Amino acid sequence: MKIGISTSSGPYCVALFDETGAVLHALSAESFGAQKVDLSTLLHKALAEQGRDISQITGIIVDIGPGALTSTRVGVSFANALAYALCIPIHGISALEAQARSCPEFEGGTLLSLRPASAGRCYWALYENGQNQGAGLDGLGEIVKRHAGTVTACGPDSLRKKSEWLDHSIPFTAIKSLKMRSLIETPPIAPTDEGGIRILEPLI
Secondary structure, eight states: OEEEEEOSSSSOEEEEEOTTSOEEEEEEGGGGTTSOOOHHHHHHHHHHHTTOOGGGOOEEEEEOOSSOHHHHHHHHHHHHHHHHHHTOOEEEEOHHHHHHTTSGGGTSSEEEEEEEOGGGOEEEEEEETTEEEEEESSOHHHHHHHTTTTEEEEEOHHHHHHOSSSOTTSOEEEOSSOOHHHHHHSOOBOOEEETTEEEOOOOO
């Protein structure tokens, strides 16, 4: 059984996957209402609800951003520590691509995946028919002009309302949080080897 962790935007989420990649169970911090909950509590609750034990985890997939600085680091640090403690494989996934895979335009169109950055800036990645055509933190206005009339955007609803780079005539799909299924469908990002310890770094 593998687990997925996402903390880069929206409420913290964990998911349990079987060996075929099917989602066995997913749990969000939202389910605790106003009560604050940490990732360890969330994971143990998800495992308990499925009658599983932490020793049955065989691999970890974690959303490494880009996204909110603190919450992204929380998820990646937790995943790194758990993988080290259990001596199991770990890999990261790009939140921009996982988010894009939640949109129907990903496989058959031109899609701009957006995530908020600090100082009013915006992370972006451009996909055409499911293939990455580039990503960055600057130059979004130029990308929008170049693909005017063909591009669709997706991202948190706050970007549709506030972004100075987007023409409001561009179709926009609001994404509240990553779909857990997208964690296992998104191409993996391998950790680096630091003195024999495999460590992931956040994309922030």
